[in-house]
Amino acid sequence: MERKDPHISRGYTVPIRIALFLLSAATLLFEINLTRLFSVAQFYHFAFVVVSLALLGFGASGTCLAVFPELLTRNPSKTFPILGVASSASMLAAYLLMNWLPFDSFSLAWDRRQIFYLILNYLALVTPFFFSGLSTSLLLSGYAQKAGNVYAINLMGSAAGCLAALVMPSVLGGEGLVSLSSAIAGSAALIAWMPHLNSAFALSCNTKSRHWIAMRGSLLALLALVVCFVSISDIGLRMTGRSGLPWMALHLSPYKSLSYALQYPGAQLRSQEWNAVSRIDVVRSGGIRSMPGLSYRYLKPPPAQDGLLVDGDDLSPIPIEIPDLEPYYFLPAQLAFILRPDAKTLVLEPRGGLDVLAALAGGSQEIFLTEPNPLIVEAAAEIYSLSGVHPILRSSRGYLNYTDDRFDVIILPLTSSYHPVRSGAYSLAEDYRYTIEAFEALLDHLNPGGVLVVTRWMQNPPSESLRTFALAVTALRQRQSHADDLLAVLRGYNTATLFVKESKFTSEELANIRRFASERAFDLDYLPGLQPGEANRFNVLPDANSYQVYAQFLEAESPEQFYETYPFDVRPPTDNRPFFSHFFKWEQAGQVIAEAGRTWQPFGGAGYFLMIALLLLASISAALLILVPLWASHRRAHLIEMTWVPTKNKWAVLLYFGSIGIAYLFVEIPLIQKFILFTDNPAYAITLVLFSLLLFSGLGSQMSGYIRTQHAILLLAVMVSTYPALLGILFERSLGYPTPIKLVTSVFVLAPLGFLMGLPFPAGIRTLSAWNSHRVLIPWAWGINGAASVISSILAALLALSRGFPLVLILGGACYASAWIMGMVMASLNPVQPPPR
Numbered sequence: 001m002e003r004k005d006p007h008i009s010r011g012y013t014v015p016i017r018i019a020l021f022l023l024s025a026a027t028l029l030f031e032i033n034l035t036r037l038f039s040v041a042q043f044y045h046f047a048f049v050v051v052s053l054a055l056l057g058f059g060a061s062g063t064c065l066a067v068f069p070e071l072l073t074r075n076p077s078k079t080f081p082i083l084g085v086a087s088s089a090s091m092l093a094a095y096l097l098m099n100w101l102p103f104d105s106f107s108l109a110w111d112r113r114q115i116f117y118l119i120l121n122y123l124a125l126v127t128p129f130f131f132s133g134l135s136t137s138l139l140l141s142g143y144a145q146k147a148g149n150v151y152a153i154n155l156m157g158s159a160a161g162c163l164a165a166l167v168m169p170s171v172l173g174g175e176g177l178v179s180l181s182s183a184i185a186g187s188a189a190l191i192a193w194m195p196h197l198n199s200a201f202a203l204s205c206n207t208k209s210r211h212w213i214a215m216r217g218s219l220l221a222l223l224a225l226v227v228c229f230v231s232i233s234d235i236g237l238r239m240t241g242r243s244g245l246p247w248m249a250l251h252l253s254p255y256k257s258l259s260y261a262l263q264y265p266g267a268q269l270r271s272q273e274w275n276a277v278s279r280i281d282v283v284r285s286g287g288i289r290s291m292p293g294l295s296y297r298y299l300k301p302p303p304a305q306d307g308l309l310v311d312g313d314d315l316s317p318i319p320i321e322i323p324d325l326e327p328y329y330f331l332p333a334q335l336a337f338i339l340r341p342d343a344k345t346l347v348l349e350p351r352g353g354l355d356v357l358a359a360l361a362g363g364s365q366e367i368f369l370t371e372p373n374p375l376i377v378e379a380a381a382e383i384y385s386l387s388g389v390h391p392i393l394r395s396s397r398g399y400l401n402y403t404d405d406r407f408d409v410i411i412l413p414l415t416s417s418y419h420p421v422r423s424g425a426y427s428l429a430e431d432y433r434y435t436i437e438a439f440e441a442l443l444d445h446l447n448p449g450g451v452l453v454v455t456r457w458m459q460n461p462p463s464e465s466l467r468t469f470a471l472a473v474t475a476l477r478q479r480q481s482h483a484d485d486l487l488a489v490l491r492g493y494n495t496a497t498l499f500v501k502e503s504k505f506t507s508e509e510l511a512n513i514r515r516f517a518s519e520r521a522f523d524l525d526y527l528p529g530l531q532p533g534e535a536n537r538f539n540v541l542p543d544a545n546s547y548q549v550y551a552q553f554l555e556a557e558s559p560e561q562f563y564e565t566y567p568f569d570v571r572p573p574t575d576n577r578p579f580f581s582h583f584f585k586w587e588q589a590g591q592v593i594a595e596a597g598r599t600w601q602p603f604g605g606a607g608y609f610l611m612i613a614l615l616l617l618a619s620i621s622a623a624l625l626i627l628v629p630l631w632a633s634h635r636r637a638h639l640i641e642m643t644w645v646p647t648k649n650k651w652a653v654l655l656y657f658g659s660i661g662i663a664y665l666f667v668e669i670p671l672i673q674k675f676i677l678f679t680d681n682p683a684y685a686i687t688l689v690l691f692s693l694l695l696f697s698g699l700g701s702q703m704s705g706y707i708r709t710q711h712a713i714l715l716l717a718v719m720v721s722t723y724p725a726l727l728g729i730l731f732e733r734s735l736g737y738p739t740p741i742k743l744v745t746s747v748f749v750l751a752p753l754g755f756l757m758g759l760p761f762p763a764g765i766r767t768l769s770a771w772n773s774h775r776v777l778i779p780w781a782w783g784i785n786g787a788a789s790v791i792s793s794i795l796a797a798l799l800a801l802s803r804g805f806p807l808v809l810i811l812g813g814a815c816y817a818s819a820w821i822m823g824m825v826m827a828s829l830n831p832v833q834p835p836p837r
Contacts, residue, residue, distance in 0.1 A: 337362025
């Protein structure tokens with residue numbers, strides 16, 4: 001029986017299109033904001049899970065329609081308002097549930113209740129994306145001939161949500177964006193319901209059954225108004241400078257640094273500000289006395305400080321007693337100013353400003369410092385406005401590529417909290433200051449005889465400090481320098497400080513280093529000509545192997561041989577793999593599993609394994625979303641037409657839509673990571689890449705009916721595969737340009753890629769619409785696309801972590817090549833005819 005579509009021409013109205021645009025914007029705004037909320041409330045590595053949750057919801061919506069095709073017989077324009085209200089209400093409900101459930105990621109290994117809480121979190125957070133995806137899937141199925149326009153509006157609305165995620169956090173905060181997302185989704189529902197108001201009024205005057213239909217529509221509109229009222233009330237309070245509705249306040253994990261700091265008697269939260277990059281908190285507490293690396297020869301109490309926290313973690317001290325510079329003479333960085341008195345100094349992202357005062361104590365008259373986050377500059381304004389201090393509102397790499405200035409001392413401060421190396425909890429945190437390319441740029445900006453100073457936490461066996469040492473050695477060797485004579489390492493009781501000199505240490509400088517170390521009780525872990533008796537004297541390590549590791553690294557026949565045999569992965573990061581905190585090696589797996597649930601570290605040292613577990617979970621979920629409709633087709637053949645579809649057609653649909661689902665994320669995720677370096681700012685990178693790809697994908701979708709799609713997909717596969725080389729050339733030549741020029745350049749670079757990426761999906765939908773069974777195959781294709789993306793979002797992160805961004809992009813190109821082949825296969829298949837009844 002051929003399906004009739006009476007709503008094709010008259011149901012796809014302007015209000016529906018506006019509502020789809022708004023709902024798509026609200027959904028992506030909610031998704032991006034969730035990543036920020038997870039980073040603050042839990043930890044960094046939970047943020048990327050949100051992407052897979054969103055895609056899982058979209059995939060589940062397509063599967064639902066494939067299993068229950070009777071939903072497709074309803075007028076999509078009348079179903080859309082119901083789904084809009086459900087999306088709006090579930091956004092608020094999911095956030096409140098996530099916020100109030102006592103979920104504790106640290107105790108997952110031994111507290112079974114946490115698994116239950118985690119499942120509840122997952123189900124709640126998937127729900128808004130399920131309803132939003134269901135609305136889009138219904139429109140794609142109901143108006144299949146207009147699939148290009150439906151998909152285009154969906155993508156363009158999502159692009160608008162990206163812009164809102166960049167602009168609105170500084171106005172409403174992270175919690176306020178939840179209300180804004182809900183209000184926009186509720187408005188979409190009301191707009192979609194407006195054309196039906198007159199018919200609803202007419203129905204209310206007729207029979208009882210029609211009266212009930214009208215009453216149901218009125219209740220729907222009332223619920224949308226209630227949700228919008230609650231959301232707008234919260235937004236209004238925040239717009240007037242208040243804290244919003246009390247139950248919307250974000251709850252932090254008890255293991256975040258902010259939670260610990262506020263437990264100290266008398267601790268007070270002095271300020272809290274949001275922007276698109278982070279949440280910045282400033283705490284005043286008598287318990288904050290942080291000076292990493294301070295010599296124990298300093299016998300007075302450390303000076304009073306406030307605590308500056310980024311996303312509730314990594315407490316950085318803001319000195320209060322600025323005139324008192326005596327403690328700073330006992331920091332290891334002070335050695336640089338003994339070697340280079342009256343130095344012109346560059347401090348890279350000093351957060352609260354400890355190293356700025358250390359430079360002042362060392363006699364530096366000119367201090368330049370970079371800081372890309374304006375909220376940090378405001379929070380530590382007293383330090384950043386000192387005489388002789390010149391703050392530069394740029395990232396470290398952006399400034400180094402912008403300026404030709406050279407410096408006598410460059411300091412790369414220790415601003416992160418101590419994290420056990422085996423936890424793996426921060427493996428996904430990229431840091432472009434700690435790459436081979438960054439260290440080469442730092443060395444290029446040293447004056448003759450200049451000194452680079454880098455401080456990291458001391459762990460045993462060495463990991464952070466050794467990776468930093470390997471970075472410096474690799475950068476020096478690539479400059480054809482003899483690294484052995486240009487390095488020194490001083491170790492305190494909990495930090496190690498690396499000194500890299502632009503030229504060979506003189507005998508007088510070596511004597512000064514030995515004298516400084518002896519007077520301040522710092523151990524010499526590496527120094528040209530160091531003798532065993534000079535090491536491990538003050539901060540004594542039981543195995544006394546710290547200083548030996550550096551010598552062994554320099555004496556190894558090849559660095560790769562050393563890396564293979566060392567307990568941790570200490571290979572130097574690169575711009576293509578900028579994960580400084582990723583030390584995992586598969587040889588550690590047995591120990592990690594043995595310690596699970598028996599250590600205080602997050603996940604028992606299994607942070608990397610959490611990602612693998614999520615990948616397995618995503619794979620199982622995706623398989624269910626794809627296979628359930630096939631199973632249901634045999635159980636409910638009288639309702640589902642998929643039993644009519646030949647196996648070869650099913651395989652073609654699966655491989656085509658699965659390939660483009662994987663490919664889109666394999667392109668999007670590495671591009672976001674790469675453009676963090678180019679744009680100086682993670683928020684700019686996320687917004688720029690998502691906005692450009694979504695906007696131009698929407699334009700491509702709109703124009704897909706006028707383009708020979710198969711040729712375009714082949715071109716897309718080639719283009720994606722060549723982008724790593726093209727981006728390398730672009731970044732090398734323009735990384736130092738002003739930010740506005742780089743943003744405009746980036747849009748032009750991403751536009752053709754995004755345009756071509758918008759073509760495959762609507763082209764596939766049009767092919768299915770020519771088949772009589774498209775009623776089921778179209779939502780199934782939507783589900784396959786979402787399910788494949790669930791896997792690719794996590795797999796892309798894992799591959800980038802272990803193999804680098806270029807490989808992920810090349811694999812994305814291979815997936816588009818696969819879609820090109822399967823697209824030709826689908827085009828060659830005969831339309832599917834149902835059996836006669």
